[in-house]
Amino acid sequence: MADLAKRFPENPLLRPAHVHPSAAGMQVICLLNPGVFRFEGKIWLIVRVAENTAAKEGMILIPVINEEGKTSIIEIPEKHPELINTDARVLRFQGLDYLTTLSHLRLLCSDDGIHFHEPEGYEPLFGKGMLEAFGIEDCRVAFLEGKYWLTYTAVSSNGVTVGLRTTTDWKTFESHGVIFPPHNKDCAIFEEKVNGMFYALHRPSSVDLGGNFIWIAESPDGIHWGNHQCIVKTRKDHWDDARVGAGAAPIKTDKGWLEIYHGANYKHQYCLGALLLDLNDPKKVIARSKDPLMVPTEDYETSGFFGNVVFTNGHIVDGDTITLYYGAADEFVCAAKFSIAEILKTLNV
Numbered sequence: 001m002a003d004l005a006k007r008f009p010e011n012p013l014l015r016p017a018h019v020h021p022s023a024a025g026m027q028v029i030c031l032l033n034p035g036v037f038r039f040e041g042k043i044w045l046i047v048r049v050a051e052n053t054a055a056k057e058g059m060i061l062i063p064v065i066n067e068e069g070k071t072s073i074i075e076i077p078e079k080h081p082e083l084i085n086t087d088a089r090v091l092r093f094q095g096l097d098y099l100t101t102l103s104h105l106r107l108l109c110s111d112d113g114i115h116f117h118e119p120e121g122y123e124p125l126f127g128k129g130m131l132e133a134f135g136i137e138d139c140r141v142a143f144l145e146g147k148y149w150l151t152y153t154a155v156s157s158n159g160v161t162v163g164l165r166t167t168t169d170w171k172t173f174e175s176h177g178v179i180f181p182p183h184n185k186d187c188a189i190f191e192e193k194v195n196g197m198f199y200a201l202h203r204p205s206s207v208d209l210g211g212n213f214i215w216i217a218e219s220p221d222g223i224h225w226g227n228h229q230c231i232v233k234t235r236k237d238h239w240d241d242a243r244v245g246a247g248a249a250p251i252k253t254d255k256g257w258l259e260i261y262h263g264a265n266y267k268h269q270y271c272l273g274a275l276l277l278d279l280n281d282p283k284k285v286i287a288r289s290k291d292p293l294m295v296p297t298e299d300y301e302t303s304g305f306f307g308n309v310v311f312t313n314g315h316i317v318d319g320d321t322i323t324l325y326y327g328a329a330d331e332f333v334c335a336a337k338f339s340i341a342e343i344l345k346t347l348n349v
């Protein structure tokens with residue numbers, strides 16, 4: 001299988017030990033899936049920090065955010081007959097689903113795109129309220145209409161939804177609540193209006209009919225979304241046969257909107273591929289990768305908190321070069337370069 005990614009020799013750029021836990025008693029388990037943007041001449045990551053609490057003999061401890069906005073701990077006996085604990089990311093107890101870690105978002109910046117630090121004065125973003133009680137994750141950043149639009153996964157016992165906050169200075173944020181109700185994630189807003197409308201890719205999931213497919217929606221204001229259409233489905237017996245979801249904001253090229261997306265198979269291997277959408281009518285899919293552009297192959301991609309994963313929701317573009325930041329094995333932040341022309345060649349356009 002072709003792998004077009006030119007991985008940074010410095011990978012992983014960030015590991016859990018690079019940041020401090022958000023509070024005493026918490027420990028950082030994973031640093032992953034950063035949104036990426038330019039601000040004040042620097043490259044910034046808004047990275048997902050997944051934490052849990054120190055172990056307790058015979059118990060699984062699940063941190064959640066309670067109604068007062070504080071972290072509280074749910075204790076589940078490890079040997080309980082009603083516990084299903086086969087996935088490192090989620091567990092089922094007495095018929096209810098929980099996440100094994102609680103995620104928030106942290107801002108890091110860099111001059112060279114390789115070495116990142118946490119600048120002073122930029123506070124972490126935490127889940128707020130009952131729709132974000134199990135945390136906020138995997139933030140995409142789009143810059144348009146003079147502000148940054150943050151779309152992220154908001155998780156709670158009510159389900160997995162897409163939340164939206166906007167900012168101009170990364171110090172004050174306006175919250176617009178949930179823009180796509182459950183089950184939905186992987187929402188990437190286009191960085192330009194098309195025919196006067198905002199566009200976004202998103203990924204509702206349907207348990208019976210349908211599946212984990214990429215949809216597109218339009219909006220007059222970026223907050224109220226309609227005219228939803230399903231544009232990309234999973235493909236039987238392919239690398240993306242179980243789930244597909246958008247990466248970051250589509251990249252405008254003269255051939256169309258280029259979207260790097262993730263696809264997973266039934267063995268939970270997550271690879272990256274490309275879509276090309278019509279410039280004037282982005283619900284039309286012009287081309288799609290037959291083979292993945294990037295496959296988990298390096299040690300830091302094949303083993304970690306959840307191995308065999310390359311997952312992206314952020315990049316920067318310089319001419320023909322995409323610098324793609326990605327989560328590896330759900331534990332590390334890595335980067336790789338791609339050539340837009342090379343990707344387009346694989347799409348035969």
Ligand code: MAN
Binds near residue numbers: 137
């Ligand atoms: C899946 C994975 C996890 C994530 C949950 C909730 O299980 O993507 O990383 O925490 O969904 O979004």
